[in-house]
Amino acid sequence: MNELVKLKDVGEKSLLKLARDICEEGPPVQVGVGDDGAAIKTEGESLVTTTDMLVEGIHFPSDVPIEKIGKKAVVVNLSDLAAMGAEPLGLVFSLGAPNEKEVEFLSDLLKGMNSTARSYDTYLVGGDLNEAEEVIIAGTAIGKVPEDEILLRSGAKPGDVIGLTGELGAAAAATEAILKDVSLKGEESLKKALFEPTARLEEGRILSESGEVTSAIDVTDGLASNLWQISRESEVELTVNFENIPISKAAKEFAEENELNLDTIALYGGEDFELLFTARPEAWDDLKTKIQDLGTEISKIGEVTSGEGVQIKRGNELEEMPDRGYEHFQE
Amino acid sequence: MNELVKLKDVGEKSLLKLARDICEEGPPVQVGVGDDGAAIKTEGESLVTTTDMLVEGIHFPSDVPIEKIGKKAVVVNLSDLAAMGAEPLGLVFSLGAPNEKEVEFLSDLLKGMNSTARSYDTYLVGGDLNEAEEVIIAGTAIGKVPEDEILLRSGAKPGDVIGLTGELGAAAAATEAILKDVSLKGEESLKKALFEPTARLEEGRILSESGEVTSAIDVTDGLASNLWQISRESEVELTVNFENIPISKAAKEFAEENELNLDTIALYGGEDFELLFTARPEAWDDLKTKIQDLGTEISKIGEVTSGEGVQIKRGNELEEMPDRGYEHFQE
Numbered sequence: 001m002n003e004l005v006k007l008k009d010v011g012e013k014s015l016l017k018l019a020r021d022i023c024e025e026g027p028p029v030q031v032g033v034g035d036d037g038a039a040i041k042t043e044g045e046s047l048v049t050t051t052d053m054l055v056e057g058i059h060f061p062s063d064v065p066i067e068k069i070g071k072k073a074v075v076v077n078l079s080d081l082a083a084m085g086a087e088p089l090g091l092v093f094s095l096g097a098p099n100e101k102e103v104e105f106l107s108d109l110l111k112g113m114n115s116t117a118r119s120y121d122t123y124l125v126g127g128d129l130n131e132a133e134e135v136i137i138a139g140t141a142i143g144k145v146p147e148d149e150i151l152l153r154s155g156a157k158p159g160d161v162i163g164l165t166g167e168l169g170a171a172a173a174a175t176e177a178i179l180k181d182v183s184l185k186g187e188e189s190l191k192k193a194l195f196e197p198t199a200r201l202e203e204g205r206i207l208s209e210s211g212e213v214t215s216a217i218d219v220t221d222g223l224a225s226n227l228w229q230i231s232r233e234s235e236v237e238l239t240v241n242f243e244n245i246p247i248s249k250a251a252k253e254f255a256e257e258n259e260l261n262l263d264t265i266a267l268y269g270g271e272d273f274e275l276l277f278t279a280r281p282e283a284w285d286d287l288k289t290k291i292q293d294l295g296t297e298i299s300k301i302g303e304v305t306s307g308e309g310v311q312i313k314r315g316n317e318l319e320e321m322p323d324r325g326y327e328h329f330q331e
Numbered sequence: 332m333n334e335l336v337k338l339k340d341v342g343e344k345s346l347l348k349l350a351r352d353i354c355e356e357g358p359p360v361q362v363g364v365g366d367d368g369a370a371i372k373t374e375g376e377s378l379v380t381t382t383d384m385l386v387e388g389i390h391f392p393s394d395v396p397i398e399k400i401g402k403k404a405v406v407v408n409l410s411d412l413a414a415m416g417a418e419p420l421g422l423v424f425s426l427g428a429p430n431e432k433e434v435e436f437l438s439d440l441l442k443g444m445n446s447t448a449r450s451y452d453t454y455l456v457g458g459d460l461n462e463a464e465e466v467i468i469a470g471t472a473i474g475k476v477p478e479d480e481i482l483l484r485s486g487a488k489p490g491d492v493i494g495l496t497g498e499l500g501a502a503a504a505a506t507e508a509i510l511k512d513v514s515l516k517g518e519e520s521l522k523k524a525l526f527e528p529t530a531r532l533e534e535g536r537i538l539s540e541s542g543e544v545t546s547a548i549d550v551t552d553g554l555a556s557n558l559w560q561i562s563r564e565s566e567v568e569l570t571v572n573f574e575n576i577p578i579s580k581a582a583k584e585f586a587e588e589n590e591l592n593l594d595t596i597a598l599y600g601g602e603d604f605e606l607l608f609t610a611r612p613e614a615w616d617d618l619k620t621k622i623q624d625l626g627t628e629i630s631k632i633g634e635v636t637s638g639e640g641v642q643i644k645r646g647n648e649l650e651e652m653p654d655r656g657y658e659h660f661q662e
Contacts, residue, residue, distance in 0.1 A: 007437065008430035015437065015460060022441040023455045028420065031456075038456030040420045042475070047378070049473055053425035053461045089359065090371045094384035094425075094469040099339035106338065106346065110353040124354045125362075125369035129346060130384045138425040138469030142380055144373070 013232075013323075034233075035153050036083040036217060039145075046150050048143040050080035056135035061178070066105055068195045069137065070112025076220075077141035078120055078199035079273040083218040085151040085208020086143030088122035088201065093139045096132030109137070120201055149208040151216035156234035156278035160214050160304040163287070165203050165275045165296050168223060169251030170194070172269020176260050189250045197273040203298075204275060206290045212283030217276050222268040226276050227310040228323045234278075237307030242266070242314045244301045267312070267321070278304050344563075344654075365564075366484050367414040367548060370476075377481050379474045381411035387466035392509070397436055399526045400468065401443025407551075408472035409451055409530035410604045414549040416482040416539020417474030419453035419532065424470045427463030440468070451532055480539040482547035487565035487609035491545050491635040494618070496534050496606045496627050499554060500582030501525070503600020507591050520581045528604040534629075535606060537621045543614030548607050553599040557607050558641040559654045565609075568638030573597070573645045575632045598643070598652070609635050 007015070016034055025032045030046050031039035037050030054076070056062055060069050074091060081088050093113065097105065106129070117124045122141075170193030177184050184191050200218070207213040215234055217226050223245065227238045247266050255262050279287060284300060291298050302313075310321040338346070347365055356363045361377050362370035368381030385407070387393055391400050405422060412419050424444065428436065437460070448455045453472075501524030508515050515522050531549070538544040546565055548557050554576065558569045578597050586593050610618060615631060622629050633644075641652040 005434050006430065007428060007432050007434060010434060015434070018434065018438055019441055019458065022438060023445050024449060026454060029454050029456055032454070033457050035457075038421065038423060040454075040456060040473070042376075042420070043374075045373075047420060047473065049421070049423050049457065049471070051423040051425045051457065051469070051471060052459050053427055053463075053467070053469060055427055055461055055463045055467075057464075058462050089373070089378065090369065090380070092369060092380050092382040092471060094382045094471075096384055096386055096467060097338060099337065101338050103336050103338060103341060103346070103349065107349055107353060110350055114353050114355060118355060123357055123360050123363070123371075125360055125371060126364050126366075126380065126382065127350065128383050130386050131389050132384075132386045132467065133388075133464050136384070136386075136427060136463065136467055136469070138382070138384060138467070140380070140382060140423060140425075140471035142371070142378065142473060 030147065031150070031152060036080040039084065039150055041147060044147060045144050046147045048081055048084050048086040048145055049140060050077055051138065051140040052076045052080065053136060053138040064195060067108045067112035070109040071116040071196060073137045073139045074113050074116040075197050075199045075273065077139045078201055079218045081141050081143040082199050082201045082204035083151065083216050083275060084145060085149055085204050085216070086145040087205060088120060088141055088143045090123045090125040091117055091139060091141045092125055093127040093137060094130065095127060096130045096136035098133060099131050120199060145208060151204065151208050151213060153215055153217050153230050153233035156215040156230050156236050156304050158236060158304055158306040159281065160278040161281045161284055161300050162238060162240060162302040162304065163277050163279055164246065164299050164301050165200050165291065167246040167248040168219065168272050168274060169265040169269055170248040171197065171271045172265045173251035173254045173260065175270050176264065177254070177258065182258050187250065187254060190254060193272065197271065199273060200275045202294050203291050203296055206287065207275065207277055210283055210287055212280045213277050214280065215278045219272045219274045219276050222270060223276065224267040224310060224321050230278065231308060231310055235308065237305045237309055237311065238302060239305060239311045239313060240302035242312050244299060246299045361478065362483060367411040370415065370481055372478060375478060376475045377478045379412055379415050379417040379476055380471060381408055382469065382471040383407045383411065384467060384469040395526060398439045398443035401440040402447040402527060404468045404470045405444050405447040406528050406530045406604065408470045409532055410549045412472050412474040413530050413532045413535035414482065414547050414606060415476060416480055416535050416547070417476040418536060419451060419472055419474045421454045421456040422448055422470055422472045423456055424458040424468060425461065426458060427461045427467035429464060430462050451530060476539060482539050482544060484546055484548050484561050484564035487546040487561050487567050487635050489567060489635055489637040490612065491609040492612045492615055492631050493569055493571060493633040493635060494608050494610055495577065495630050495632050496531050496622065498577040498579040499550065499603050499605060500596040500600055501579040502528065502602045503596045504582035504585045504591065506601050507595065508589065513589050518581065518585060521585060524603065528602065530604060531606045533625050534622050534627055538606065538608055538618065541614055541618055543611045544608050545611070546609045550603045550605045550607050553601060554607065555598040555641060555652050561609065562639060562641050566639065568636045568640055568642065569633060570636060570642045570644060571633035573643050575630060577630045
C-alpha cells in the first residue's frame with residue numbers, strides 16, 4: 001500500500017493488514033489485532049480485552065442525551081466480549097470533553113455507564129478525563145474465558161450452519177431515518193435498538209461453552225460485512241438464505257412506510273449487536289433450546305461451504321455479495 | 332458540587348469524588364476509580380488495568396513526529412502499571428484521526444507503539460480506529476500482580492521514608508521552554524525526557540515484591556501534586572527536604588541560563604514518570620541496592636508523619652505546600 005494515500009481513501013481491510021504487519025505477536029498473545037477483541041494467555045484462562053471509541057458527530061449526534069451514549073459505550077465493548085464468548089471482569093474509560101461542558105454532563109455520562117455495567121453484573125473500575133475539542137468516549141472492556149472455549153472469527157468449517165441471535169434491522173432503520181430526516185416519533189423500539197442495544201453476553205457464553213460453535217462475531221457493520229469477515233478469516237464460503245434473515249417487524253413496517261430499501265436494512269444496516277456464528281449442525285437444537293431459555297431466539301440463516309466469499313440466495317437466485325470492507329480495524 | 336458548574340471551573344479532585352460516588356464497587360473490584368490503575372481480583376492475582384488519553388494540541392503539539400507520540404502513549408500507560416507494581420500483559424489502543432491523514436501517519440504511530448511495547452517485553456494486542464477532528468490516542472494497559480503485592484496511593488504510614496527513583500525536572504524544563512518559546516536545540520536530554528520518557532516497570536516490581544513499600548505513584552503531575560495524592564489517600568503528612576530532591580543537571584543548567592524558576596521545575600513540573608513511594612525505613616538499603624542493580628538511583632527525599640498535607644523543608648524553613656489539585660481523575 002502506498003503510505004502517502006490518505007486514510008479516507010483506503011478500506012479498513014488494508015489498514016487492518018497494516019496493523020497486523022506492524023504489531024508483533026509472541027507466546028502470550030493468543031489473539032492479536034483483527035478479531036472482536038484480543039486475548040492474552042494467563043494460567044488456564046484467556047484474558048480478553050477490547051477497545052472501542054465513540055466520537056461526537058461521527059458515532060452519535062450532539063443532541064442525544066449523554067447518559068444514553070454512556071450506556072451504548074458500555075454495550076459496544078461488552079458486545080465484543082460476547083462475540084468471543086467471554087465473561088466481563090470490568091471496564092475502564094478514557095473520556096475527552098471540551099472544558100466548557102458542565103459537570104452534570106460528566107455525571108450523567110458516568111451514571112449511564114455505571115448503571116449499564118451493573119446491569120450486566122460488571123463494574124466500571126477506572127478512567128481518565130481529558131480536555132478535547134469534541135466528546136470522545138474510549139472504552140476498554142476486560143473479560144475472561146477458558147482458553148479452549150474462546151470464539152474467533154476464524155474456525156468456520158464447510159458443513160457448519162450459520163446462526164444469528166435476535167433480529168436485525170431496527171438499528172439500521174433508525175439510522176436511515178435520522179440520515180433522511182424522517183421522524184422517529186412513536187418508533188420507540190427503533191430508537192431503543194439504536195441507543196439502547198443489548199450485548200449478548202449470556203448467549204455468547206452458551207455458544208462458547210458448547211464446544212460446537214466454530215466462529216462468532218457481533219453484527220456491528222451490517223450482516224454482509226460481518227459475513228465477509230468470517231469468510232475471510234475462516235477461508236470458507238458463506239451462503240445465506242435471504243428469507244431466513246430475521247428482520248425486526250418494526251423495521252420492516254418503518255421501511256415500507258418510508259420507502260426505505262429493505263436490503264440496506266437487512267444486509268448493510270449497522271449496529272444491531274446480535275451474534276452471528278457458525279456451528280456444527282448436530283448441535284443446533286441444543287443451542288436453540290439453551291438460548292431460548294434466556295428469552296432470545298436464534299435463527300439458522302445459511303450454511304458454510306468450501307470456497308470463499310458471501311452469497312445471498314433469494315428463491316432460486318444466487319447473488320454474490322461484494323466485499324464492502326468495514327469501518328474499524330477492530331470491532 | 333453544583334452540577335451546572337463547568338468542567339473548566341472545578342478541580343479534578345472534585346471530579347474524582349464525583350466519579351467515585353457514581354461508580355459502584357463490588358466484591359471482584361480490589362481497586363476502583365482513583366489510583367494509578369484499577370485492579371480486579373482473579374485467582375490469586377490481581378488484574379491491573381489503566382487507561383490514558385493523549386489529545387493533539389493538548390497533550391502534544393501537532394509538529395512532533397507521531398512515532399514519538401506513539402512511544403509516549405505506551406510509556407504513559409506502562410508507567411501506571413509500574414506505580415502499582417504490576418507486570419504488563421498487553422496494550423490496546425483506540426485511535427482517532429482526521430481522515431485526511433496519510434496512511435503513513437498510522438503506520439508510523441503503530442510502529443512507535445509496537446517497538447516501545449516490545450522494548451518492555453509486552454505486546455500491542457488490539458485496537459480500534461476512528462475518524463475524529465484531532466488526533467486522539469487512548470491506550471489501555473493490562474497487567475498482573477500478586478494480590479498482596481499491589482502498590483496503592485493509600486498505605487503510607489508515619490515513620491515511613493519517602494523515596495523517588497531517578498531525577499526530576501527534565502520534562503518540566505522542556506515543557507517550560509516550549510511554552511516560553513525558548514529553543515531546545517542541543518538539549519537532547521531534555522527533549523528525550525519529554526518525548527521519550529521511561530516507565531519504571533522493573534523498579535516497580537522490586538518495590539512491590541519487597542513487601543516493605545507502603546504506597547507508590549508515578550510522577551506525572553509534578554512532585555507536589557503527587558505528594559498530595561499520597562497524603563490525601565493515605566491520610567498522613569509528607570515532609571520533603573528540598574535539597575534532597577534529585578534534579579536533573581541538564582534541567583538545572585537550562586533553568587539558570589533561561590531564568591526559569593527552579594521550584595516550578597522541581598515541584599510543579601510535569602511528567603517525569605519517576606516512581607514516588609513510601610517505605611519502611613529499615614528496608615531502604617536493600618531497596619537501594621536492588622534498584623541500583625538495574626542502573627537506577629533512588630533518593631530518600633523526606634519522611635511521613637501523622638497529620639495531613641505536604642510540607643517542604645528548606646534549611647530550617649518549613650513551607651506548607653498548597654494542594655493545587657491535579658489534572659486527570661486517574662493517572
